[in-house]
Amino acid sequence: MEKEKDFYKLEKNVIEIKQKIDDLQESEDPLKEDKIARLRTKIEKEWAGIAPELTPFHFVQIARHPQRPYTLDYIDALFEGFIELHGDRRAGDDPALIAGFGFYKGKTTAVIGHQKGRSTRNRLMRNFGQPNPEGYRKALRIMKLAEKFGFPVVTLIDTPGAYPGIQAEERGQAEAIANNLKEISLLRVPVVNIVIGEGGSGGALAVGVGDAILMLQYSFYSVISPEGCAAILWKDQGAVKQAAENLKFLAKDLKGFGIIDEIIPEPPGGAHVDYETMFKNLDKSLQKTLSRLKNKTVEEMLNERYEKFRQIGIYEEK
Amino acid sequence: MEQLWARCNNCRRILYKQDIMDNMHVCPTCHFHFRLSAVERFFMLFDVGQFELFDEDISPVDVLQFKDQKKYSDRIKISQTKTGLNDAVLSAIGMMDGIRVIICAMEFAFMGGSMGSVVGEKVTRALERALKEKVPVIVISSSGGARMQEGILSLMQLMKTSQAIARLEKAGVPYISLCTDPTTGGTTASYAMLGDINIAEPDALIGFAGPRVIEQTIKQKLPKGFQRSEFLLEHGMLDDIVDRKKLRPYIIRVLRLFTNQPR
Ligand SMILES: [Zn+2]
Numbered sequence: 001m002e003k004e005k006d007f008y009k010l011e012k013n014v015i016e017i018k019q020k021i022d023d024l025q026e027s028e029d030p031l032k033e034d035k036i037a038r039l040r041t042k043i044e045k046e047w048a049g050i051a052p053e054l055t056p057f058h059f060v061q062i063a064r065h066p067q068r069p070y071t072l073d074y075i076d077a078l079f080e081g082f083i084e085l086h087g088d089r090r091a092g093d094d095p096a097l098i099a100g101f102g103f104y105k106g107k108t109t110a111v112i113g114h115q116k117g118r119s120t121r122n123r124l125m126r127n128f129g130q131p132n133p134e135g136y137r138k139a140l141r142i143m144k145l146a147e148k149f150g151f152p153v154v155t156l157i158d159t160p161g162a163y164p165g166i167q168a169e170e171r172g173q174a175e176a177i178a179n180n181l182k183e184i185s186l187l188r189v190p191v192v193n194i195v196i197g198e199g200g201s202g203g204a205l206a207v208g209v210g211d212a213i214l215m216l217q218y219s220f221y222s223v224i225s226p227e228g229c230a231a232i233l234w235k236d237q238g239a240v241k242q243a244a245e246n247l248k249f250l251a252k253d254l255k256g257f258g259i260i261d262e263i264i265p266e267p268p269g270g271a272h273v274d275y276e277t278m279f280k281n282l283d284k285s286l287q288k289t290l291s292r293l294k295n296k297t298v299e300e301m302l303n304e305r306y307e308k309f310r311q312i313g314i315y316e317e318k
Numbered sequence: 319m320e321q322l323w324a325r326c327n328n329c330r331r332i333l334y335k336q337d338i339m340d341n342m343h344v345c346p347t348c349h350f351h352f353r354l355s356a357v358e359r360f361f362m363l364f365d366v367g368q369f370e371l372f373d374e375d376i377s378p379v380d381v382l383q384f385k386d387q388k389k390y391s392d393r394i395k396i397s398q399t400k401t402g403l404n405d406a407v408l409s410a411i412g413m414m415d416g417i418r419v420i421i422c423a424m425e426f427a428f429m430g431g432s433m434g435s436v437v438g439e440k441v442t443r444a445l446e447r448a449l450k451e452k453v454p455v456i457v458i459s460s461s462g463g464a465r466m467q468e469g470i471l472s473l474m475q476l477m478k479t480s481q482a483i484a485r486l487e488k489a490g491v492p493y494i495s496l497c498t499d500p501t502t503g504g505t506t507a508s509y510a511m512l513g514d515i516n517i518a519e520p521d522a523l524i525g526f527a528g529p530r531v532i533e534q535t536i537k538q539k540l541p542k543g544f545q546r547s548e549f550l551l552e553h554g555m556l557d558d559i560v561d562r563k564k565l566r567p568y569i570i571r572v573l574r575l576f577t578n579q580p581r
Binding site: 162172173174175178209221234239246249257259309313 | 375384438471507532
């Protein structure tokens with residue numbers, strides 16, 4: 001495979017301009033609005049040169065970008081009066097998966113999402129966004145609570161995968177994921193899933209299925225990480241980019257397969273370059289999706305949810 | 319000459335092949351359970367001659383035109399030739415001690431029993447048929463997990479099959495999951511762990527993450543017996559471990575209990 005540039009090198013100019021915007025925003029400059037607008041145009045131009053050349057592995061790097069907005073950023077921006085609820089009532093709490101309730105457009109809504117940490121300490125505390133069974137069981141508990149009171153559920157997906165650890169296996173990682181899938185299919189309230197970063201395999205799926213799946217433009221949703229795939233099928237980490245290409249896990253691929261409902265556009269440079277625009281774009285899609293689902297009867301919704309997944313799969317039949 | 323003899327994977331003894339076969343592919347010396355093909359499972363469990371296959375003509379498609387060291391389309395052909403099957407699962411309906419039952423048996427020899435669109439579709443159809451005909455259903459897993467070569471389509475089969483089990487559950491149709499060596503990844507994270515009864519053969523590897531991945535992640539050696547049937551039983555994930563020779567009578571008893579049909 002040809003040598004391709006690391007995304008973090010590609011975006012160098014964009015990040016420099018973004019830094020200027022950030023500095024201006026902090027400043028008292030009376031002309032800052034104008035100046036920021038001009039800098040945004042500059043980013044757009046830079047990005048127009050970069051975007052067409054992006055490879056699937058670049059998308060992966062954007063999805064994993066350390067500055068990318070995480071679940072808590074979206075909650076802060078879009079949900080009022082959020083309270084986080086802890087624990088699965090079985091064994092423990094899982095900081096890698098956040099769950100709670102807040103007001104979305106004035107309506108009580110359950111929010112569940114993977115949380116990666118930002119500082120080293122934080123990352124360790126959040127286990128890099130890799131849940132244990134407690135996380136999935138807590139997520140289901142909150143979904144059932146939402147069902148009991150008739151509140152819709154929004155999930156934000158951003159995980160490398162379910163944690164591969166000894167205790168995770170002891171406490172039934174597989175059972176926890178499987179049970180979520182089974183139970184979500186029966187949940188009598190709308191469930192909207194939004195892939196905001198990494199959609200890593202079963203660890204994403206366990207909170208990543210529902211009535212509508214939306215994906216951010218530079219996110220991915222995959223059966224396995226490109227690294228895992230390269231290790232198993234190629235037995236060579238040099239094949240990561242090839243694996244990323246072959247797995248067809250980008251938003252546009254999933255839209256093509258009819259798995260996801262909508263691609264949420266990201267600002268030029270990616271979500272991490274302009275949080276405000278990203279929040280606005282996600283907000284718009286979420287609001288539209290929730291109001292579409294609100295008009296359905298529960299039976300209608302459950303049947304359509306079943307059919308949505310029932311149709312997925314491509315095979316030949318004589 | 320050499321086809322007459324086989325070496326046990328576990329105790330390394332050279333054994334007369336016929337002795338292993340007469341013993342349901344269990345080592346007569348050390349009790350090691352050799353892997354069985356899907357068809358052998360049917361012959362072992364159903365009443366003699368009392369089953370018929372269904373959904374036989376569903377075949378995989380290389381949708382992603384996936385190529386690693388081999389093309390997926392070539393891997394499919396090789397596995398089809400080797401096993402004589404279209405993909406990694408067979409479905410059959412038949413009788414066990416006169417009780418009508420559906421069994422899906424996975425074929426590990428077909429690309430490691432991996433679950434792609436065909437496996438997901440066939441298992442779902444079997445579950446839906448069980449629902450429609452109110453017939454108990456058994457899935458015998460033997461699978462490394464989701465099939466990477468079908469990408470996200472494979473991952474979504476976890477949901478497709480699990481939601482079908484949810485409907486069975488609501489309708490009160492019994493579902494038995496039998497985990498055999500190995501049952502890992504996406505298969506475990508869907509139908510293999512969702513039985514009304516989850517049982518396993520002795521010493522089968524059963525888990526979500528593969529042992530090698532866990533070892534690399536935590537950078538320590540795994541304890542002996544980790545992710546084996548006995549470990550799962552101890553941690554509350556299985557209802558029981560059943561020796562292959564006792565499987566048929568055990569399942570018949572479960573079927574009688576859950577359909578309330580005493581002898
Ligand atoms: Zn032996």
